[in-house]
Amino acid sequence: xxxxxxxxxTSKDTPADAEIISHQLxxxxxxxxxxxxxxxxxxxLGLRVLRRVxxxxxxxxxxxxxxxxxxxxxxxxxxxxxxxRWSFYGPELLRxxxxxxxxxxxxxxxxxxxxxxxxxxxxxYRQLPLTFYQIQTKFRDEIRPRFGIMRARExxxxxxxxxxxxQASLEASYQDMRSAYTRIFKRLGLRFAAxxxxxxxxxxxxxxxxxVLAESGEDEILSCSHCDYAxxxxxxxxxxxxDACPQxxxxxxxxxxxxxxxxxxxxxxxxxEAMEAHVLDEHGEQKPMxxxxxxxxxxRVVAAAIEQNxxxxxxxxxxxxxxxxIGLVSIGADRSSAVAEAxxxxxxxLRDAGxxxxxxxxxxxxxxxxxxxxxxxxPHRLVIGERGLEKGEIEYRNRGAEDNENWPLDQLIPTLLExxxxxxSSSAG
Ligand SMILES: Nc1ncnc2c1ncn2[C@@H]1O[C@H](COP(=O)(O)OP(=O)(O)O)[C@@H](O)[C@H]1O
Ligand SMILES: [Mg+2]
Ligand SMILES: [Zn+2]
Numbered sequence: 001x002x003x004x005x006x007x008x009x010t011s012k013d014t015p016a017d018a019e020i021i022s023h024q025l026x027x028x029x030x031x032x033x034x035x036x037x038x039x040x041x042x043x044x045l046g047l048r049v050l051r052r053v054x055x056x057x058x059x060x061x062x063x064x065x066x067x068x069x070x071x072x073x074x075x076x077x078x079x080x081x082x083x084x085r086w087s088f089y090g091p092e093l094l095r096x097x098x099x100x101x102x103x104x105x106x107x108x109x110x111x112x113x114x115x116x117x118x119x120x121x122x123x124x125y126r127q128l129p130l131t132f133y134q135i136q137t138k139f140r141d142e143i144r145p146r147f148g149i150m151r152a153r154e155x156x157x158x159x160x161x162x163x164x165x166x167q168a169s170l171e172a173s174y175q176d177m178r179s180a181y182t183r184i185f186k187r188l189g190l191r192f193a194a195x196x197x198x199x200x201x202x203x204x205x206x207x208x209x210x211x212v213l214a215e216s217g218e219d220e221i222l223s224c225s226h227c228d229y230a231x232x233x234x235x236x237x238x239x240x241x242x243d244a245c246p247q248x249x250x251x252x253x254x255x256x257x258x259x260x261x262x263x264x265x266x267x268x269x270x271x272x273e274a275m276e277a278h279v280l281d282e283h284g285e286q287k288p289m290x291x292x293x294x295x296x297x298x299x300r301v302v303a304a305a306i307e308q309n310x311x312x313x314x315x316x317x318x319x320x321x322x323x324x325x326i327g328l329v330s331i332g333a334d335r336s337s338a339v340a341e342a343x344x345x346x347x348x349x350l351r352d353a354g355x356x357x358x359x360x361x362x363x364x365x366x367x368x369x370x371x372x373x374x375x376x377x378x379p380h381r382l383v384i385g386e387r388g389l390e391k392g393e394i395e396y397r398n399r400g401a402e403d404n405e406n407w408p409l410d411q412l413i414p415t416l417l418e419x420x421x422x423x424x425s426s427s428a429g
Contacts, residue, residue: 001324002347003360003372009033009043010372020216022306023148025315029376031302038145038153045376046302048323050156053301054135056187056320057158060180066131066160071113073137077103079112082275094141106139111271111293114161118289119277125165128279128289129173133160135298147216149299150259156299162292163272165281170290174206174266177294181210181262184296189318190305193258195221195230206266210296211258212304221258226251259304260297267291315377316399324358325423326350326416327378329369331385333361343384346394346412350382353413354423374399380420382412 009030018024026032031046042050061068077095080086085093086103094106107113114132122130138157145153162173178194185192190212197209209232211221220233229247233239233255237246245251271277272288281287302321309316319325328350330343347359358378360369366383373381383395383404393406396419407415 001358003358003362006044006358008045008372008376010375018148020147020150020307021310022150022216022303025306025310025375026148026303029315032149034148038142038151040149040152040154045323049302049317049321050299052321052323053188053298054156054158056184057135057296057298060184060187061133061158061160063183064131064176064180066133066162066180069114069117069132069134070136071107071110071117071134073107073139074104075107075110075113077105079116079275080105083112083115083271084274085112092140092142094139107136108138108140109157109295110134110136110159111161111267111291112275115271115275115277115291118161118163119272119275122163122277122279122289125279125281125287129162129164129169131160131162131173131177131292133158133294148303150303151218152299155297158296158298160294162294163277164290164292165279165287167290170266170292174264174292177264177292178208181264181294181296185210185212185261188301188305188320189309190261190301191308192261193221193223193230193256195223195232195258196235197232197263208264209260210262210264212261212301212308213256213258214304214307215257216307217257217259219258219260221256222253223256224248224251225254259300259307261301261304262294262296264294265292267293310377313371314375317377317379319379319420322377322379323356324378325355325380325420326357327373327381328357328359329366329373329381329383330359330361331366331369331383334363336386336389338389339384339386342389342409346382346384349413350416353417355416356423380416384409 011028014024015027030043032040033043034040077086096104135158139154142153145151164170192210192212194208194210197207222233222239223230224245227248229245239253241255243253269288269290277289278286279289305321306315333340333343350357379399381397388394392409394409395404396407397404
């Protein structure tokens with residue numbers, strides 16, 4: 001993309017109502033735009049990041065054999081009455097009526113809809129196990145929407161639901177999902193922990209949360225200095241820093257903060273019993289299906305990544321999340337046709353090599369262009385100007401580095417491939 005055709009709606013001002021750094025930077029870098037409380041538009045630049053999260057999630061779901069569906073956002077109240085949640089779910093549930101005065105809600109989650117789908121389509125244990133997932137917009141009328149898309153009212157979630165005849169099968173799918181989540185957050189370059197959690201209102205027994213580690217996180221996590229023990233303090237039985245680890249005898253408890261980006265549950269038969277989602281077992285008897293449910297806050301992942309990866313100049317995207325792989329800055333192209341031609345040629349070469357490139361071809365001061373590239377966090381910056389061109393050199397800087405390097409211009413692509421690897425969009429998986 002050329003910045004002349006792909007406007008960077010960046011801003012120097014820190015919005016007054018943005019309390020945490022990810023919210024400030026998402027607004028300043030022009031990733032999102034506020035429409036109302038907890039309601040945001042994803043601008044072109046931000047949407048590219050969101051799509052990268054989605055792609056990683058989709059690929060890892062497909063890899064474990066989960067089947068993608070897309071369910072309606074608007075759900076009939078009857079289903080929620082069947083599960084008992086129409087009265088149980090409080091004002092977070094956005095309720096509405098259609099023209100026939102029938103009650104509906106906008107889905108905060110889809111257990112009811114998927115259970116209804118499963119009871120219509122699945123007849124026999126022979127069809128099990130099955131896991132369905134979707135990447136879809138949820139609405140929760142949060143009492144305190146805040147931190148931008150971190151705790152929004154409308155947000156993008158990947159929700160998945162598995163169906164089983166027996167507990168062993170549920171446990172196997174739960175482990176597959178756990179591994180898929182681990183691969184997703186690793187792939188995205190995030191530091192995270194999977195912690196034992198309280199199952200909360202959704203019901204069920206075993207549950208774990210995936211936490212991106214960051215100081216601004218709303219959750220407190222206990223972890224062991226020695227083994228892999230980790231728990232949300234809500235389920236940590238009042239343990240505090242320095243206490244002995246409950247799992248091994250050697251480690252001590254440490255306290256960290258985290259942002260919940262994923263949650264996996266072994267649900268059991270709560271919904272299938274209430275909604276009579278039965279299958280015939282091998283003896284021809286009707287059995288309620290055993291279920292698991294698994295969520296990832298796809299949009300929240302973007303904010304969590306920024307909380308973990310920024311400096312005083314802006315966002316420092318982990319490469320797999322960056323909206324572009326490379327930022328190409330041309331300087332003085334308006335004065336020098338040699339620079340203009342070289343930049344045009346480099347832009348084509350980089351794209352032919354498979355890189356996603358943002359070429360800042362605007363007629364702006366170099367300082368303005370550099371500041372924008374840093375604010376929006378592009379991992380690799382290349383600068384072409386008159387002086388470099390005369391010496392046959394191009395300037396390179398990694399977003400995380402303090403100094404520039406000069407590379408031979410005629411060796412650009414091989415040097416790039418050697419230094420940064422193949423384009424992240426094609427190396428996925
Ligand atoms: N208001 C919200 N805004 C953005 N993401 C959210 C919001 N609520 C939940 N999520 C994301 O969706 C995932 C699955 O939701 P769930 O576990 O049902 O939410 P919660 O723990 O808030 O009840 C969460 O792990 C979180 O990443
Ligand atoms: Mg949760
Ligand atoms: Zn331990």
